[in-house]
Structures are given as structure tokens and as C-alpha cells.
Amino acid sequence: MVINRKRRNSRFTFIVLLLISVTVITVYYRGHARTLVSDAKGIANDIVDPIGHVVAAAAHPVEHFLQGATDYGSLLKANARLRAENRQLQAELGTATRAENELNQLKQQDGLPYLQGMSTVSADVIDTTPSNFEASVAIDKGSSSGVASGMPVVSGGGLVGTVVETSSSYSIVQLISSPTSRIAVRYDTSAGQPALIGVADGEGEGNFLKVEYVDPHHHLAMHELMFTSGLAGGTLPPDIPVGEVASISAGAGGLQQDVSLSPVADLSQLQFVRVVEWEPST
Amino acid sequence: MRLRAAVGLVAILLVQETVVPQVRIAGVFPDVVAGLVSVAGLVGGAERGAILGFLAGLGEDLFLQEPFGMSALVYTCIGFAVGSLAVGTSLSSSRLGTSLVAAAGSAMAVAGYALVGALLDRPEMLTSRLGPSVGIVALVNFIFGVPLTRMARWMMPVRRPVSSRRRALQR
Numbered sequence: 001m002v003i004n005r006k007r008r009n010s011r012f013t014f015i016v017l018l019l020i021s022v023t024v025i026t027v028y029y030r031g032h033a034r035t036l037v038s039d040a041k042g043i044a045n046d047i048v049d050p051i052g053h054v055v056a057a058a059a060h061p062v063e064h065f066l067q068g069a070t071d072y073g074s075l076l077k078a079n080a081r082l083r084a085e086n087r088q089l090q091a092e093l094g095t096a097t098r099a100e101n102e103l104n105q106l107k108q109q110d111g112l113p114y115l116q117g118m119s120t121v122s123a124d125v126i127d128t129t130p131s132n133f134e135a136s137v138a139i140d141k142g143s144s145s146g147v148a149s150g151m152p153v154v155s156g157g158g159l160v161g162t163v164v165e166t167s168s169s170y171s172i173v174q175l176i177s178s179p180t181s182r183i184a185v186r187y188d189t190s191a192g193q194p195a196l197i198g199v200a201d202g203e204g205e206g207n208f209l210k211v212e213y214v215d216p217h218h219h220l221a222m223h224e225l226m227f228t229s230g231l232a233g234g235t236l237p238p239d240i241p242v243g244e245v246a247s248i249s250a251g252a253g254g255l256q257q258d259v260s261l262s263p264v265a266d267l268s269q270l271q272f273v274r275v276v277e278w279e280p281s282t
Numbered sequence: 283m284r285l286r287a288a289v290g291l292v293a294i295l296l297v298q299e300t301v302v303p304q305v306r307i308a309g310v311f312p313d314v315v316a317g318l319v320s321v322a323g324l325v326g327g328a329e330r331g332a333i334l335g336f337l338a339g340l341g342e343d344l345f346l347q348e349p350f351g352m353s354a355l356v357y358t359c360i361g362f363a364v365g366s367l368a369v370g371t372s373l374s375s376s377r378l379g380t381s382l383v384a385a386a387g388s389a390m391a392v393a394g395y396a397l398v399g400a401l402l403d404r405p406e407m408l409t410s411r412l413g414p415s416v417g418i419v420a421l422v423n424f425i426f427g428v429p430l431t432r433m434a435r436w437m438m439p440v441r442r443p444v445s446s447r448r449r450a451l452q453r
Contacts, residue, residue, distance in 0.1 A: 006329075007328075009329060010327070010328040010329040010332070010362070010365070010366070013329045013332055013333065014328065014329070014332045014358065014362045017332050017333065017336045017354075017358045018355065018358060018359070020336070020354075021336065021339070021351050021354045021355035021358055022351075022355065024340075024350060024351030024354065025349055025350070025351035025352060025355065025402070028349055028350040028351055029349060029402070033350075037350045040344060041344050041345070044344040044345065045344075045345065048296065048299045048300060048345070051296060051300050052299065052300040052303065054300075055300040055301055055304065056304060127303055128303050129303075129345070129346070129347060130298065130299065130302050130303045130311040130345070131311065131346050131347065131348065132310055132311055132313075132392070132411070132415040132419075133348060133395075133396065133399065133404075133407045134346070134347045134348065136347055164347060165347070172347065174347065179406035179407070179409065180347075180404070180406065204406075204409060204411055205309060206309060
């Protein structure tokens, strides 16, 4: 009898928790608690972010320390010294290469032609969001630097994504490769022609974007660039390069072409980005 | 006990949000929170498993871009299901058993999460990447099944009946 009562209590607790969860999801979907949730997320990330920094930074010195400790006990001192020197030189070379890469990336951020004088905020990519269903990164600039939700983010080559969450000192950027990302793109840039519009959908990290609604009669060339459409009321400014055509095939039924797009920005090696201080007109 | 559970929850969430992003296997992030919730159901029973799952899920939702409350819903179900199914089994007494539960529970959690996402108008969550995600998360939690079980036991010590406690004191 005690066991039965215990089971009944368990079921009751389970049902109550289920109902609370469903209510939370419903309230979130209806938009009533988005600000509250966003604030809570901001606080949680503000707390965790510095710890994440420390953990990431700690990984390298610990590795180096362990290597050093191993060499200390070696009987072949001369050999160990040479190895250490070699390692040091390799580390210096690695550091120099990394510095050179960083410099190149920073140079690429300067004077991006497609920004057309729009003001931007430079930011470091500090983390990736540990989700297996979204593709997003965290940057080290937030609302205190003027970053707001919905702002486009670019790197040297082109569009990286849009800001989806902000706190005072950091922001989350949803990458264009994220499965929930949808961008209106323009793909006919010939003068005097009306712009042709398609929609580029994210297909997950490391995959090409899939472009829908491409006119079946339009001759599209491989490696042709596609840009943000900048349609009135759109969520992104016009003319930011999104990607280049990687494959073209006839769509089912001949109503559209199946086109895949390789992002112009190297989304796998983001270090520095620029947040464009542009907000959609309402 | 509640303090221990709170400390344990904060600790596992910190690990998930700070250490796990540095460790990516074939493009998949491990999910140690799902592993802990699974073994919590095994160690603490259905009710405590569901409560821990709910709280851990709400905590994890704070760091994800998916709709808020989804992890809470899925982990509540996982904690409860593992606790209900494991009643009367000897799974919690063997290392292999706990590791298997951690792996199976977390696999169900990842698959369930994608399914709930698809039901909530996010069909892209049921992609071809789901299989590798389920497999890798399950494998990692199988490996960490024993420490996760120890952690769950520390967070939720077994409540012994008053009479047995008295007997233990008399001894």
C-alpha cells in the first residue's frame, strides 16, 4: 500500500512538472515572457562567460605544464633541452602564424566596401554555443557597446549571421548555417535588370546553404555571388555578400532550381567579426 | 540534501557550459546533463529523477537558443521514465548497469529533444545529424556513467527508514 501511494505521488509530481514545462513553452511561444527569459539568459551567461574564458585559457598552459614536467624527469638532459628548445621554437612559430592570421583577419575587416559607411562594432568570437541543433557563436560585445538583437554580423568575406541574444557584455550570433536561419538573397546583379530574389536556408554547421525559389528560367553561373536582398521591411541591409553558388540542379517539377550556396565568410574559423549597427525598419 | 542537489546541479551546468564547448567530437557536443538526469532517475527513483530533470532542464535552457522549456520537458520525462523502468532491477548496483542507463537515457533525451522540437514547428531538428548526435552523446555518457552515478548518489543520498537508522545508531 505504501508503494502504491509512493507511485501515485511520483505520478502526480511528474504530471505537475509536465504541465509546468508545457506552460513555460507556451508562454515563451506566445511572446509574453520573452523579455524575462532574455534577461535571465543574459544574467546566466554573464555569470558563466568569465568561467568559460578561464577554462578555455587554462587548457593551453596546463598542456604546456604537463609537457614540461615530463621533460624534467628525463635522464637524457641534453636531449630534453633540445626538445624543449624545439618545442619553444615551434610554439613561437605557431604564435607568429596565429598572430599573422589574426592580423590578416583584422585587415580584412577594415574598409569593407559593402558596409557603405554604416557604423560597426568590432568583436571577438569567444565561444560556441554547445547545441547540436543550432549553429551560433558568442561574441564579447553586448548592449553596453550598442549591439542589439537583429543586427547583422559580418566578417571579411561577407555575412556571418545575426544577433539573436544580447546581455550587457556579450551577444549570441546565429550563424547563417544554422538550420533556423532564412535569408532573402538577390542573385541577378546585371545592370538594369530587376533583382531576382531567393531564400537561403541554413542546413547545419559545415553544410552549404540551400537556396529556394530560384527562377528556373534564369541562367545561374557556378561561383556566382548572392547578396542580401535588402527588400523593404527586410531584416538585413542590402548588398552584403552571402555566398557563392556551389551547385545547381533542376528542381522537382521544374518550378525552381535547386541551388546550394557556399558561405563567403569562413564560418569554421571565426575570430573577429563586425556587428553592423543597422536595425530593420518597422 | 537540497543544498547538495543545488550544488551538484550548478556544477554540472557549469561543466556543460564551460568545459563541453571545448570538447567537440565529430562536430557533436557531449551532453553530460542528460547523463546525470538519467542516472538520477536510477539512483533517486522516478519522483526525484523527474524533479532533478526539470530543474536541470530549466538551467540548460538558459544557455540554448531553442524554445525555452524544451529541455525541462524532455529531462522531466527522462528522469521519470528511467526511475519508473528501473524499479526492481539491479541496474544501479553494477557499473556496467549504470553506464548503460546513462547512455540509453541520454540517447533518449537527445532523440526526444529533437522530436519535441519537430512537434513545435522546428522540423529541421530531425536531420541526418541526429543519428551521430545521439550516438556520440550516448557513448560519452556511457564512459562517464560511473562518475555521474557517484555524483547523483552524492546529490540524492538514499533516505533510509527511521527504524533502520535507529538500528545503525545503536550499533
